[in-house]
Amino acid sequence: xxxxxxxxxxxxxxxxxARVLGRDxxxxxxxxxPTTVPGMDxxxxxxxxxxxMMPGLDGFELVRQIRPDxxxxxxxxxxxxAEEDAVAGYGLGADDYVRKPFGAAELRAKVAAHLRRERxxxxxxxxxxxxxxxxxxxxxxVGGEAVPLTPTEYAICEYLARHPGQVM
Numbered sequence: 001x002x003x004x005x006x007x008x009x010x011x012x013x014x015x016x017x018a019r020v021l022g023r024d025x026x027x028x029x030x031x032x033x034p035t036t037v038p039g040m041d042x043x044x045x046x047x048x049x050x051x052x053m054m055p056g057l058d059g060f061e062l063v064r065q066i067r068p069d070x071x072x073x074x075x076x077x078x079x080x081x082a083e084e085d086a087v088a089g090y091g092l093g094a095d096d097y098v099r100k101p102f103g104a105a106e107l108r109a110k111v112a113a114h115l116r117r118e119r120x121x122x123x124x125x126x127x128x129x130x131x132x133x134x135x136x137x138x139x140x141x142v143g144g145e146a147v148p149l150t151p152t153e154y155a156i157c158e159y160l161a162r163h164p165g166q167v168m
Contacts, residue, residue: 001025
């Protein structure tokens with residue numbers, strides 16, 4: 001079904017997540033070391049579950065690092081119950097903030113809802129003023145006129161369009 005990355009320093013929680021979500025057919029890739037995540041190919045994953053309080057690299061900093069490159073849902077699973085922590089998590093780009101302890105049924109429902117929303121058809125074009133990039137057709141037009149591009153030129157344009165305002 002879907003591939004989920006679970007990041008938590010408690011191995012018992014990782015094992016429980018894999019067991020519970022595995023019942024729904026999801027493949028759960030577990031890591032207890034958050035410092036390994038920024039080097040992973042995150043495009044392999046449909047959703048990320050992340051603890052907040054972890055040694056070495058806390059979940060907030062981890063999400064700050066991966067959000068620019070991962071556009072799928074990110075769900076915090078945490079014992080930090082303060083409203084300001086949840087607000088901070090959402091501000092970093094999290095899609096949900098689930099407080100521990102949580103029930104297996106609730107987690108399964110939340111994961112299913114996020115994945116369902118991810119599967120909705122999206123616009124397959126990016127537009128910036130007169131520039132339109134059709135991601136499905138892999139072409140670029142300026143003012144409605146097609147611009148012939150090599151595959152490398154197109155890949156560069158698409159990458160820049162997907163990361164506006166970022167230094168490359």
